[in-house]
Amino acid sequence: MQDYQPLPGLLKNKVILVTGSTSGIGRCAAKNFAEHGATVILLGRNVKALEEIYDEIVQLRLAQPAIYPLDLARANPDQYVEMAKRLEENFGRLDGLLHNAAQLGTLTPIEHYDIALWYEVIQINLHSRFLSTRACLPLLRKSPRASVIFTTSEIGKTGKAYWGAYCVSKFGNEAMMQILADELDNTGIRINSINPGPVMTKLRAQAYPAEDKSNLATPDDIMPAYLYLMGADSQHLNGQSIDAQTYSHFPEATTESIQS
Ligand SMILES: NC(=O)c1ccc[n+]([C@@H]2O[C@H](COP(=O)([O-])OP(=O)(O)OC[C@H]3O[C@@H](n4cnc5c(N)ncnc54)[C@H](OP(=O)(O)O)[C@@H]3O)[C@@H](O)[C@H]2O)c1
Numbered sequence: 001m002q003d004y005q006p007l008p009g010l011l012k013n014k015v016i017l018v019t020g021s022t023s024g025i026g027r028c029a030a031k032n033f034a035e036h037g038a039t040v041i042l043l044g045r046n047v048k049a050l051e052e053i054y055d056e057i058v059q060l061r062l063a064q065p066a067i068y069p070l071d072l073a074r075a076n077p078d079q080y081v082e083m084a085k086r087l088e089e090n091f092g093r094l095d096g097l098l099h100n101a102a103q104l105g106t107l108t109p110i111e112h113y114d115i116a117l118w119y120e121v122i123q124i125n126l127h128s129r130f131l132s133t134r135a136c137l138p139l140l141r142k143s144p145r146a147s148v149i150f151t152t153s154e155i156g157k158t159g160k161a162y163w164g165a166y167c168v169s170k171f172g173n174e175a176m177m178q179i180l181a182d183e184l185d186n187t188g189i190r191i192n193s194i195n196p197g198p199v200m201t202k203l204r205a206q207a208y209p210a211e212d213k214s215n216l217a218t219p220d221d222i223m224p225a226y227l228y229l230m231g232a233d234s235q236h237l238n239g240q241s242i243d244a245q246t247y248s249h250f251p252e253a254t255t256e257s258i259q260s
Contacts, residue, residue: 004224004250010231012037015091015143019072019132020101022049024201025151028219029098029226034062036227038096041087045071066090072101072128073120080128080135093142096230099129099150099173104206107162118165125169130176140189147230150177150193152241157195174241181239190238192229196222197245217245224250 016033020026022044030040034057042065044050050067057065105121140146155163156170181191200216225244228234233251
């Protein structure tokens with residue numbers, strides 16, 4: 001993973017929507033995309049936290065970001081259409097979409113899983129990704145080369161006791177990614193997924209409260225894989241699921257990547 005050295009202008013002039021950009025991996029990805037030239041649209045439910053990351057990017061004198069407050073647990077289909085409309089009015093197109101926002105829910109046997117919580121986790125982790133992709137596809141088509149990334153998990157590859165709605169949602173993400181990649185093959189839109197691996201975040205601490213955090217990767221550690229999938233160096237990849245902490249097939253960054 002560490003072998004990939006993206007060029008500073010990798011995402012120059014790209015417009016990228018990052019869901020769940022208020023903390024953890026999403027926050028770090030939004031900042032990294034901006035540092036590599038992108039105009040990032042920061043989506044989250046907490047306006048104060050969105051304003052903090054917005055200010056941080058502005059203070060670094062990077063491309064001016066935008067904030068889009070949306071509670072993915074409660075947004076209805078029309079609100080996603082409205083979001084796409086607003087993005088079109090302001091930016092004209094979308095070059096990247098990082099589906100990152102998620103909630104763990106609870107670790108409990110399915111027999112005892114709270115029904116309202118199950119619905120909420122599936123809504124945030126799966127349905128919102130369907131609704132936002134569906135609404136944004138016309139905007140992604142307006143980009144000469146768009147990249148959509150679904151954030152998955154090890155838990156989305158093998159069912160594991162007590163992981164309930166989170167596990168089901170992550171399996172669903174892999175399926176949605178593969179379906180979309182097949183449907184959009186040979187178009188200007190690539191669809192891939194990324195498994196961050198164990199990373200020190202709020203969500204991880206909720207899942208493993210007692211674990212020793214000293215050996216955990218930080219969000220910054222896994223950014224090369226995010227930049228790689230979002231940028232033109234991975235333009236040959238479609239329908240792939242990559243592990244952010246072990247992926248090692250990075251090509252050398254080329255100057256072409258900053259011109260695309
Ligand atoms: N950390 C790991 O070890 C790990 C491993 C595998 C996969 N992942 C995946 O990585 C992604 C990022 O997670 P993370 O570890 O960075 O966790 P995190 O720090 O908890 O970040 C989750 C983000 O999702 C947002 N979010 C949650 N519910 C939302 C809602 N209803 N509406 C809008 N935004 C909402 C959160 O906003 P608030 O701040 O408002 O809650 C936050 O910005 C997730 O898809 C997760 O499944 C993480």
